[in-house]
Amino acid sequence: MKVIQLFKNDALLIKRAAAGNRQAQRKIYEKHSAKMLSICRQYVKDLHHAEEVMLNGFFKVFTHLKDFRDEGSFEGWMRQIMVRESISFLRTDKRSMFAEDEVPENADFSYCFTSEFNAAHIQKVIDSLPEGYKMVFLMYAVEGYKHHEIAKMLNITEGTSKSQLFKARKMLQEKLEQENKTEYGTGKI
């Protein structure tokens, strides 16, 4: 027997999920959970905690689904919620430290990045960064937030955000260079 697809498009799915339809909510969860867990995992080192954060994020998604407007993409809206939830988790965990430093102008970066690096390896390197560096780097580089947005979300100054990004970049450069020397040899991209 051919399974009839109940929800043909995302808009209808979202509408029904917002009305509390559990089946529609499950469809959304199954569709996006893997990607959302990946986002949470970027910020939260422990996978179990990351999954907990993701579930909290989905809970907020489903309970505030009526607030979602079709101005942006649904996935983007969910990503924002997941990032905020991850930041909230790290804040409650009190592991993020933001030290204010001067940002040197025209700092030179030459990353050693081989094509053999995969996502898991990059994640490992990012995990080794201090929480403050990691958060700013991920928000700036991966999520595309501006410094003033990061400053507002993390309740820090713009200068601190820039400083944290600079330090994160520098630390990443050092770590990748070190790994290149030991494992992959040198290779710039």
Added chain:
Amino acid sequence: MEPERFENNVKKLLEGREIQPSAAGWEKLEQRLEQGRKKPTYLLWITAVAAVAALFFVLGTFFDSPFTSEAPQVVEENSALPVLQEKTSEPEVIQIAASEENEKVEEEEKPSAERPVKNAIFEAPVASVSEAESEVASGNFSEATEEKKPLKEIQSAEDNVEVAVNENRAAVSDNEVEALLLLATAELKADTTFTVNSKDLLYQVEYELEQSFRQKVFEVVKEGISRAKTAVANRDF
């Protein structure tokens, strides 16, 4: 340029990454959603506020105007009035005492069924009172002339009457008591204006009990507040 290229690569790698959550993930989420549906937080708040409001309402109605009728009212009475009342009431006892001997005689003379002991008492007073008064007060002491007499005389007469009553009190027999009771019953029956409303009586008793209970509750509350104030002032909490 270098950082941007690196960050773009990182972004591509991380964005393309997917991690499958555990199988129990959806069940957990569904459970939370069910709990959230059953007890939304705002409903809890509304319930709590309603409960507090109801409590205040009940307390407000229960302790309505607590300070208006708490204290017992003091009514000033004319000091001369009790003396007069005593005067009017005491002679009856004196009558009984004085007519004791007469009653005994009458009893010996076999009282009729229609006119029991009560009648003897009804009939006796006028003479016996005057006798008792003449014996005790040694003068013309009567209600009609009482107001005209000087205060000292009245006082001395009172004292004498009391002494006489105390002397004769021990001599009051059971028959006399019964006769008095019969007399009082007959008077009450005869007096149509005197009625006892049971409901009013009950309300009065309940009101008095309620007043005392309120007073106790307020005393406890006052004590608690004063203790809390002291504790806050001393930072002893």
